[in-house]
Amino acid sequence: MLVIIALFISIHKMILGAIENFVLLILAVLIAALALLLKDKIKFLRSAVKGVYVIPFVIIMIALFAPILSTIKPDLILNAGECKLLPPLSKKIILYKVDENKIDGQSDKIVADSFAVGHPVKVYTKRKSVELDGTSLLWDENKIKAETIFFPLGTDEFGRDVYSRVIYGARFSLAIGISSALLSFIIAAVLAYISSFRFRFFNRAAERIAAIFLAVPSLFVIIFSISFFGSNVLVLIFILAVTGWMELFKILNGEIKRVVNKDFIVSSYMLKISPKKIFVKEIIPLILPSIIVNLIFQVANFIVVEASLSFLGLGPGGNYISWGGIIVSGINYMPDAWWLILFPSLFLFITILVLNRTGNKLEKYFNPLLK
Amino acid sequence: MAEKVRTSFNLNEPILVQYGSFLKNIFTGDFGISYEYHIPVFKVIWEYLPFTFFFALSSFILQITLGIKLATFIARKKKPNPGKIADALSLGIYSIPTFIIGIGLIYLFSVVLNIFPSADLYSTGFNEKSLVGKAAEIISHMVLPLISLTLPGIVIFYKYSKEIIFSFRESNFIRYLYSEGVKEKVIYSGHIIPNILPQLISLSVAELSILLSGALITETLFNLPGMGRMTVTAILQRDYPLIVASTLVSGTMVLACNFLGDILRAAIDRRLTKEVYH
Numbered sequence: 001m002l003v004i005i006a007l008f009i010s011i012h013k014m015i016l017g018a019i020e021n022f023v024l025l026i027l028a029v030l031i032a033a034l035a036l037l038l039k040d041k042i043k044f045l046r047s048a049v050k051g052v053y054v055i056p057f058v059i060i061m062i063a064l065f066a067p068i069l070s071t072i073k074p075d076l077i078l079n080a081g082e083c084k085l086l087p088p089l090s091k092k093i094i095l096y097k098v099d100e101n102k103i104d105g106q107s108d109k110i111v112a113d114s115f116a117v118g119h120p121v122k123v124y125t126k127r128k129s130v131e132l133d134g135t136s137l138l139w140d141e142n143k144i145k146a147e148t149i150f151f152p153l154g155t156d157e158f159g160r161d162v163y164s165r166v167i168y169g170a171r172f173s174l175a176i177g178i179s180s181a182l183l184s185f186i187i188a189a190v191l192a193y194i195s196s197f198r199f200r201f202f203n204r205a206a207e208r209i210a211a212i213f214l215a216v217p218s219l220f221v222i223i224f225s226i227s228f229f230g231s232n233v234l235v236l237i238f239i240l241a242v243t244g245w246m247e248l249f250k251i252l253n254g255e256i257k258r259v260v261n262k263d264f265i266v267s268s269y270m271l272k273i274s275p276k277k278i279f280v281k282e283i284i285p286l287i288l289p290s291i292i293v294n295l296i297f298q299v300a301n302f303i304v305v306e307a308s309l310s311f312l313g314l315g316p317g318g319n320y321i322s323w324g325g326i327i328v329s330g331i332n333y334m335p336d337a338w339w340l341i342l343f344p345s346l347f348l349f350i351t352i353l354v355l356n357r358t359g360n361k362l363e364k365y366f367n368p369l370l371k
Numbered sequence: 372m373a374e375k376v377r378t379s380f381n382l383n384e385p386i387l388v389q390y391g392s393f394l395k396n397i398f399t400g401d402f403g404i405s406y407e408y409h410i411p412v413f414k415v416i417w418e419y420l421p422f423t424f425f426f427a428l429s430s431f432i433l434q435i436t437l438g439i440k441l442a443t444f445i446a447r448k449k450k451p452n453p454g455k456i457a458d459a460l461s462l463g464i465y466s467i468p469t470f471i472i473g474i475g476l477i478y479l480f481s482v483v484l485n486i487f488p489s490a491d492l493y494s495t496g497f498n499e500k501s502l503v504g505k506a507a508e509i510i511s512h513m514v515l516p517l518i519s520l521t522l523p524g525i526v527i528f529y530k531y532s533k534e535i536i537f538s539f540r541e542s543n544f545i546r547y548l549y550s551e552g553v554k555e556k557v558i559y560s561g562h563i564i565p566n567i568l569p570q571l572i573s574l575s576v577a578e579l580s581i582l583l584s585g586a587l588i589t590e591t592l593f594n595l596p597g598m599g600r601m602t603v604t605a606i607l608q609r610d611y612p613l614i615v616a617s618t619l620v621s622g623t624m625v626l627a628c629n630f631l632g633d634i635l636r637a638a639i640d641r642r643l644t645k646e647v648y649h
Binding site: 216219223224227307312334345349357360 | 465475478482583607622
């Protein structure tokens, strides 16, 4: 329980960007150290890694360690006039005029196209465009400093680096998907516990209610609720969970009915162990395979729904970087700038494909009858 | 003046009375007046509903026919593991969200190849064309939205039909039919497919409700004049009477589809009408 609360808080903080590079480096070192130390004790780390199971972990690691992986901060608008809508794999050169009066020795940043020895450089400063002679730049080395920025996937219409935005978008989408899935699991588990162990007359009614909610198209309900309650991240997570618990509840109900008359459960009950402990400590570990498979499919589903909501303009908004948001602002530039739509769509597609395929493979692994 | 408006909207009375008058109004068809269009909401919905109906229905028919045809085509192949490519492709298409399929199609066919138009139902100069010209214009505008709406549906129908057909192909009565020399086409159309129908009806009912909400995104993307786009613009403009009415209409349609599905299932499967246990 505490673990889930800690997970929620860390995910929420992660969305708000409060984790810094230092903490992430420590985390990376810790994870690597733990994996190496506990390699013999944890069976999961010893088994051979098959191809498709790796990719979700890679995506989760990318999402966690986003600030280290991305080159520039995703919201940084360096020089919109110069860096606007650059194609992928383009470089720009920043010239700093070194000024001893300022504190860190740097003053106006000037973004230039390129400069080579002997050729004049056209730079755009605040009010006018100035032509600097290339040779004099090189000669006054202690006066001018040059740095190149590299845009691996191009820039968008404000000059922001697409690569960093896509990686931060991975963080956001994955966080929303995983937290909504966990919340829906909690709702379904609580309802299953109440209707199977405490108020047993409620069981059939709960099944029918879940079937009723399952028949309503969820996108309509989500859009409807967002129009009434506004659209921030917590409301989004809550509403996604509320429209997605039904299938998990049906699975839990069926499995509990299958398991509850077995000898070991009955004997635990006879030993006066409280039903809550029986549920949490004996029944859920028994059902865990089907729960995990369903949760993986739900995460993929929630990521798609969140992308669609951002596409319609109903997502959490401008403070948060989401793949759907990048795509929808890139449609306007579609004939000229194909890279604005291609790369977020590619990442989105790969994430959902990999999650679905992992779910299918796990389903076949846990249930050999399904071949 | 404010007091008059308030009493006319029943805002001074307790909530149950307001709810009662709301229900009474709905039963007589009075949904209120939309904030944005300033005409009764019923008229707005009446204007936008036929297109969504036509669009969703044509896409639905395409989905079922193509899905089942693909499933039977794959099932007829004799190689040991038929349909691996189709399986992988279907997983890929199922994983792409609807709007990305739409955007990809727009980019490929409208921007690069310049074959199909990318938005709206008709372009300028529509009223001067002849009837055939008008029909051709509408069809050429509808090709891309139809493709982007049917592709995920075909995948779902293909996956489910393939499972059922494969499980039926191993059964005894189909083997007897093969050994009797009945043509394969007749076996599939006359014996296997009628056995798929119950499952297919429950699936198509779920698919219709998904279509009603999938049409939301596709219609907004291609800017088609239907219920989906109307709902989205109503929500973005906070036009509450319209939002309530459109949600009501979509819920009614889902219920009607479920009801129709139940009736069809009882008509097809005689076992359901003869149940004697409780």
